[in-house]
Amino acid sequence: MNLLRALATVSSMTLLSRILGYARDAIIARAFGAGMATDAFFVAFRLPNLLRRMFAEGAFSQAFVPILSEYKNKQTPRETRELVDCVATALGLALVAVTALGVALAPVIVYVSAPGFAADPAKFELTVNMLRVTFPYLFFISLVALAAGILNTHNRFAVPAFTPVMLNVSFIVGAAFFAPYFDPPVKVLAWAVFAGGALQLALQAPFLARIGLLPRWNLNLKHPGVGRILKLMLPALFGVSISQISLVINTIFASFLVTGSVSWLYYADRLMEFPAGMLGVALGTILLPTLSKYHADAKPEEYSRLLDWGLRLTLLLALPAAAALAVLAIPLIASLFHYGRFDADDAWMTRQALVAYSVGLVGMILVKILAPGFYARQNVVTPVKIGVFTLAATQLMNLAFVWPLKHAGLALAIGLGACLNAGLLYAKLRQHRIYDPQPGWVPFALKVFASVGAMAAALWFAMGPAGWWFGAHWTMRLPALGALVALGMLVYAACLALFGFRLRDFSRRGVE
Secondary structure: EHHHHHHHHHHHHHHHHHHHHHHHHHHHHHHOOOOHHHHHHHHHHHHHHHHHHHHHHHHHHHHHHHHHHHHHHHHHHHHHEEEOOOOHHHHHHHHHHHHHHHHHHHHHHHHOOOHHHOOOHHHHHHHHHHHHHHHHHHHHHHHHHHHHHHHHHHOHHHHHHHHOOHHHHHHHHHHHHHHHOOOOOOOHHHHHHHHHHHHHHHHHHHHHOOOOOOOOOOOOOOOOOHHHHHHHHHHHHOOHHHHHHHHHHHHHHHHHOOOHHHHHHHHHHHHHHHHHHHHHHHHHHHHHHHHHHHHHHHOHHHHHHHHHHHHEEEEEEEHHHHHHHOOOHHHHHHHHHOOOOOOOHHHHHHHHHHHHHOOOOHHHHHHHHHHHHHHHHOOOOOHHHHHHHHHHHHHHHHHHHHHOOOOOHHHHHHHHHHHHHHHHHHHHHHHHHOOOOOOHHHHHHHHHHHHHHHHHHHHHHHHHHHHHHOOOOHHHHHHHHHHHHHHHHHHHHHHHHHHHOOOHHHHHHHHO
């Protein structure tokens, strides 16, 4: 298996999902703007989405994939099948209980997560009603994460990467065609979340059946594999989800700021998630099964070389993405969201948050590479300790930044916290001699930084004044944005080529 090709496959599927995601956000911004209704929906959606990232795609996946990989490589197919059945049954029962509890306690959850909403009874009630519709999304998406872990362990990366497209399709269809049938119309977005979760699960089921691992009922909580996964999963909730916990706390802070603050952070976060998903999630997805295999086969040198490959690709791809987000903030926001009720003031406020987020983008992506370096070895203690420390430091930064910088201060604290998290993970990997850098890092980094500087300068001079982006018709803005993106890619690629970089230098074989 060619890991670079696998990365391209996952990234291309993620790109499709992100493009549809921007289409959905543009439709939402045009229809609902950034106000009370969208603040209520984004809180109602963020909570189950947060639990998805923390539990399903975070702690559960990081615990499940290494154990499943070990069973696949060392146990019989029958024993692997039994593990999948037992884990799926236990997970399904737990999800039913958690979902029922979440729906019943929706008012308490909203009050705790967005206490500022309590001052507006209508806003609070709308958020509670939508949370009761969106919370079952956790049930569907957690089972989707289980299916994705199974498929990724068997090197079936494309289907799990494509699956999020179904959620975006659900949003687009709901907002474009069914909003008038709801009162208030924003409730259609909550039902789109519910439908999108069900569609994602339905999409993956046939592919599990094709490899003979569609889960069957088998309630055996004493299965040793279930116990090991649970033991790894519980502490891993902190280790892999620090930024998500920080986002919830940010929502609490933002709920006390001016109306629109939650929405401005959401739109900025959506733009920041584009490279984070394309690079961080994609790299983490393909690295974890291979790292787990190298650990199971006792190949520490290959383990270290694979981490080095991932870190070089991260710097090569994430640094220009962060620079482009900061420089092109207004062209991006104006082209994608400045329609209908999303006005110029909303765009400037979103820009502040996006620039602040971009400071920490490389750190956010590095965490996706460095954390699997521990979890593939079934080591949860070290990242948990780092995670707890990072969470505390992030909240101290929130307190320091929120008053002078408002919502942008909350975004800056998230970014700097991610950089701190990545730095500490890197230091511990070196200290434990899990990772030893390959030769040539200094010239490599200098060439990348020089290329990024040239790209940023070209974009800055080419993008023109902000007023043009607000005044131009979308038929002019979108092609102009596309031209800027193409220019940035061309300048960056040309500089790398002049410095001697070649695509074949980053090709790497993985395990089957």
